[in-house]
Amino acid sequence: MLDENCQTFVSDCHVRAAAELINHSWDPVVLSALRLGPVRRNDLLVRIGGISDKVLTQSLRRLQARTLVSKETAGHGGVVYRLTTLGESFANGPLAYLAQWAAEHQAELA
Amino acid sequence: MLDENCQTFVSDCHVRAAAELINHSWDPVVLSALRLGPVRRNDLLVRIGGISDKVLTQSLRRLQARTLVSKETAGHGGVVYRLTTLGESFANGPLAYLAQWAAEHQAELA
């Protein structure tokens, strides 16, 4: 479904691949929140405001599947999530650039 | 819905604002396709493979509302869509960076 569409123009293929990383609306927010450092799940719920319990789990599952986030067990039946090297590369690179652009052009966006 | 969530950490607010620009899966593809130059609607349908007529219209409406894309009437009942200055800034900036990152890390992404 992605390959045959790449016939049209190649760069588009990479745009679609990248879009799938942030296409779920909460994923970029979770990645951005994890830039502040490793954090336990419940603290992540607080750090990100307004996300529901289930959605955070789903988002973390997706990000784990793409090896952007890793999970470690901690004491007290707790869990710590942190960015992987790939995740840091994405969060500090394209995602940070995206946020910076949005900040600069904030006034121009309705 | 966005403001009160910005209490948590400020950069996150901009991430969410930027995410709304590419939240709809076809929008980045349309913007990327328009980077190749102004184009009529039907040609855009061909240039982008696999998009449906209705979805392209909806995507263009959203992008027009955000002043990323402008529409001009052309002869023969035709219409020409092109990127605005803001749209070019976004497509050549964050979007291009995103695609470049995806191309570089293509192998690491499942």
Place this chain on the structure above:
DNA sequence: GCGACCGCCTACCGGTTGGTAGGAATCGCG
């Protein structure tokens, strides 16, 4: 052991997105 907390899972519901099909309005050409 018991209660509290934590992570996670399972329904269910509502809204949105994407796809298909059909048709209306407009313009230019033969």
Place this chain on the structure above:
DNA sequence: CGCGATTCCTACCAACCGGTAGGCGGTCGC
């Protein structure tokens, strides 16, 4: 005028995303 091309709109449908509620099993402190 008849016709095709183009743009756009309206249903209708399937699939998905996000939210709510409730429950299950694990670990820790008491």
